[in-house]
Amino acid sequence: MNFSLTEEQQLIQDTARQFAENELAPNAAELDKTGNREILLRNLKQLAELGFMGLNADADYGGSEVGPVAFSLAIRELAKGCASTAVTTSVTNMVAEVIQAVGNESQKQHYLPKICSGEYPAAGFCLTEAGAGSDPAGMKTTAVRDGDEYILNGSKMFITSAEYAGVFVVWAVTDKNAKKGKGISCFLVENGTPGLIISPAEHKMGQKASATNEVRFEDCRIPATALMGNENEGFKVAVTELAGGRIGIGSLALGIAEAAMDYARQYLAEREQFGQPLINFQGLQWKLAERYTDLEAARLLLMQAASLKEQGLPFAKQASMAKLFATEKANEACYDAIQMLGGYGYISEYPVERMARDVRITTIYEGTSEVQKIVIARELLKEL
Structure with a gap:
């Protein structure tokens, strides 16, 4: 390879x-x-x-x-x-x-x-709902055909960049009688459309500068031409794109963790205790070795998933493996970076405190770590 x-x-x-x-x-x-x-x-x-x-x-x-x-x-x-x-x-x-x-x-x-x-400035991905996060097929937002329009009603939660997104891709139920996940369609809705309401940004633990909002639809009328693809066939589009999104979030987590570990490594080389640089102590050296090995493994998993996608080959299992491993190990790395800095790591003057808060969400959005395990197991069983 x-x-x-x-x-x-x-x-x-x-x-x-x-x-x-x-x-x-x-x-x-x-x-x-x-x-x-x-x-x-x-x-x-x-x-x-x-x-x-x-x-x-x-x-x-x-x-x-x-x-x-x-x-x-x-x-x-x-x-x-x-x-x-x-x-x-x-x-x-x-x-x-x-x-x-x-x-x-x-x-x-x-x-x-x-x-x-x-x-x-950005674009929004409206899939998650309050009662349909890890189970998006259970969404309740509806789109009812009315002549040359659809009328959207419902709400989406935790939408990244909603305040300044120019357009949203929105999933909604168009056939209430269809089997779960089968009667869902995909639409394009422009920001500013009457009936589209963006709530104030959530107050978050990390990634604070990225707005995260609830997006509500109250008799929001959109033209029938806003439908993307075929009616009632939108859910498989969401599933496919989530797999690609997991490569992005895994890569994001890896980047945060690498920055945290690089800062901690430099700190250990400069900070002295007991008359010598901290980096001379074997316990800290082993911690560095373990975390950097984890991050290299995460990089290789992400590159494998991205390469398969680039070749047009199946990549869902590899993307979930990469997202699961990269985000979990990135969380470990950021918390170890704080530990290496001691009390200074807990102070906001030092960037590892922010990085630990920023990385925490990566095991949750674009599918929790638990959901990734479900996807991986499902793909493994398909191979039998």
């Missing part, structure tokens, strides 16, 4: 790393404390101009067309600088992929250039 990156993939990674170091990392602490929307939107606009908002979108629609491996590399590097910016980038790319995969030509020509160019 060839683990070398192509020249294009290396360029994407280098560009993302430079942007994270120069633009994201210097402002990450302020974004965490104040949620400064001006800084965040400026970052997102610059990323769009660099081609990072449509990494897998076709060039004909303004996308970069660099593939899933480059996407994983980019999210990983951006997360080292600012997790809030990285998750916005990841979700926006997911929406672009959905539109490209199932949208008709008119929909692709209308929405993809706006997402890729940054005309829309």
